[in-house]
Amino acid sequence: MKYISTRGNVEAKGFIDTVLMGLADDGGLMIPSEIPIISAATLEEWRSLSYQELFLKIFSYYTNDEIPYEDLKEMVYTSYANFRAPEVTPVHPINDSLYVLELFHGPTFAFKDVALQFMGELYSYISKKQNKIIHILGATSGDTGAAAIQGVRGKEGIKICILHPHGKVSKVQELQMTTVDDSNVLNLSVKGNFDDCQKVIKDLFADLDFKSKYHLRAINSINFVRILAQTVYYFYAYLQVEGSADKKINISVPSGNFGNIFSGYLAKKMGLPINKLIIATNENNILERFVNTGEYKPGDFTSTYSPSMDIQVASNFERYLYYLIGEDTEKLSAYMSALQSDGKITIEGETLQQVQSDFAALGVKNELCLDTISKYQKAHGYLLDPHTACGIAAYEAFNGPDELGITFATAHPAKFDEAIALIDIKQEFPEEIEALFLMPQHQTVVDHNKDEIVQLLKFFYEVN
Ligand SMILES: Cc1ncc(COP(=O)(O)O)c(C=O)c1O
Numbered sequence: 286m287k288y289i290s291t292r293g294n295v296e297a298k299g300f301i302d303t304v305l306m307g308l309a310d311d312g313g314l315m316i317p318s319e320i321p322i323i324s325a326a327t328l329e330e331w332r333s334l335s336y337q338e339l340f341l342k343i344f345s346y347y348t349n350d351e352i353p354y355e356d357l358k359e360m361v362y363t364s365y366a367n368f369r370a371p372e373v374t375p376v377h378p379i380n381d382s383l384y385v386l387e388l389f390h391g392p393t394f395a396f397k398d399v400a401l402q403f404m405g406e407l408y409s410y411i412s413k414k415q416n417k418i419i420h421i422l423g424a425t426s427g428d429t430g431a432a433a434i435q436g437v438r439g440k441e442g443i444k445i446c447i448l449h450p451h452g453k454v455s456k457v458q459e460l461q462m463t464t465v466d467d468s469n470v471l472n473l474s475v476k477g478n479f480d481d482c483q484k485v486i487k488d489l490f491a492d493l494d495f496k497s498k499y500h501l502r503a504i505n506s507i508n509f510v511r512i513l514a515q516t517v518y519y520f521y522a523y524l525q526v527e528g529s530a531d532k533k534i535n536i537s538v539p540s541g542n543f544g545n546i547f548s549g550y551l552a553k554k555m556g557l558p559i560n561k562l563i564i565a566t567n568e569n570n571i572l573e574r575f576v577n578t579g580e581y582k583p584g585d586f587t588s589t590y591s592p593s594m595d596i597q598v599a600s601n602f603e604r605y606l607y608y609l610i611g612e613d614t615e616k617l618s619a620y621m622s623a624l625q626s627d628g629k630i631t632i633e634g635e636t637l638q639q640v641q642s643d644f645a646a647l648g649v650k651n652e653l654c655l656d657t658i659s660k661y662q663k664a665h666g667y668l669l670d671p672h673t674a675c676g677i678a679a680y681e682a683f684n685g686p687d688e689l690g691i692t693f694a695t696a697h698p699a700k701f702d703e704a705i706a707l708i709d710i711k712q713e714f715p716e717e718i719e720a721l722f723l724m725p726q727h728q729t730v731v732d733h734n735k736d737e738i739v740q741l742l743k744f745f746y747e748v749n
């Protein structure tokens with residue numbers, strides 16, 4: 286398997302070089318040159334596999350044996366050893382037509398742990414085997430940052446800097462990142478929003494001299510391995526749900542940077558029989574507008590009860606667009622230039638119909654988000670976090686009769702108590718989260734100013 290850039294100007298790479306490259310050197314995103322197809326018979330054979338076994342099967346199509354099987358196996362088992370559920374991502378039935386895939390049993394109580402625990406192991410492995418310097422640079426709306434820091438904690442030879450939007454992440458998210466006092470961790474709290482943070486890091490990755498001089502590596506979903514690791518739980522969810530072979534299965538995914546749902550799109554392209562892929566967003570509804578009208582136009586940023594999805598510029602949209610327009614790198618580059626110059630991309634006719642057959646989408650308003658949390662707490666005694674509540678509201682909007690819905694629970698409700706307290710629900714915090722409130726915080730507050738951020742980064746990466 287080789288990996289290429291959506292923009293066509295990067296020589297084809299192997300698996301490890303793709304991981305190390307992160308953002309493609311031509312400004313695009315790396316994707317596999319071909320997508321392996323899993324037959325229905327193979328899929329049925331996978332039904333009895335554990336999460337870890339399934340992970341190894343799926344990765345075997347992508348790693349080109351660049352990592353010996355036993356080494357990969359050890360990384361995978363280590364990655365999931367500290368999850369609080371033996372199934373890693375258990376499926377919780379709510380009623381006859383709805384299942385919740387709980388993705389929050391990792392160390393930071395969010396779905397990001399599933400891929401980032403593995404990425405921490407992988408970066409550490411590459412650093413040791415190839416004697417590579419690993420300087421991670423990432424942007425977060427709250428969850429990626431915390432999970433990435435936990436993923437690399439205590440691992441030699443790795444430094445990590447995370448940019449988060451100042452005052453725009455939940456208190457627990459902030460504490461999870463900033464109570465870490467390790468010398469290889471730098472938290473920059475940027476006066477701006479997530480899109481500003483993501484733009485700064487993308488600009489720095491695009492500066493190839495800076496990227497190579499400071500050995501910058503990506504942990505955001507611009508890195509293809511994040512996408513691939515997230516496909517595993519789509520397969521797992523499908524295989525765990527009883528009746529999935531006979532009924533239509535819809536999957537509803539709380540979405541922001543479009544990484545999680547793009548993993549679902551990839552799983553579907555690999556042959557996983559998903560009926561509807563449902564994009565659930567909040568009032569930052571660029572993806573809903575795109576699916577309904579064909580216009581992809583970043584709008585004004587709005588702070589909502591689901592802050593991790595407060596994103597306008599969805600990074601992985603480029604990967605989807607590449608497939609949508611027939612894997613034409615020149616056309617894709619033209620679209621991305623148009624997005625820069627005109628501030629929007631417009632899709633019409635049959636291509637728009639294709640979008641509407643690939644996805645359904647709903648931008649869930651704040652009020653509906655809270656109503657959904659109350660409703661499921663009362664009817665099922667099951668407490669949803671606000672992101673998952675958006676996913677459930679979108680499931681309710683699109684799940685048809687006789688169809689089964691799986692909604693991804695992307696975070697534990699304790700991470701977003703600010704919203705849940707508004708509806709007078711009192712929750713007990715897990716002890717790992719409770720303990721954070723007693724710890725001192727370490728972060729540097731900076732203006733949204735690239736030069737200032739660069740100076741801080743240079744000092745951080747150069748010292749020791
Ligand atoms: C809790 C939660 N739900 C949903 C999302 C959106 O996922 P994605 O950015 O992969 O679309 C995020 C952030 O990414 C998140 O932290």
Ligand SMILES: N[C@@H](CCOP(=O)(O)O)C(=O)O
Pocket residue numbers: 424425426427428429430504505506507541542544545593594600
């Ligand atoms: N919601 C995310 C935003 C970054 O997404 P990523 O999947 O590209 O890492 C977060 O929690 O930081």
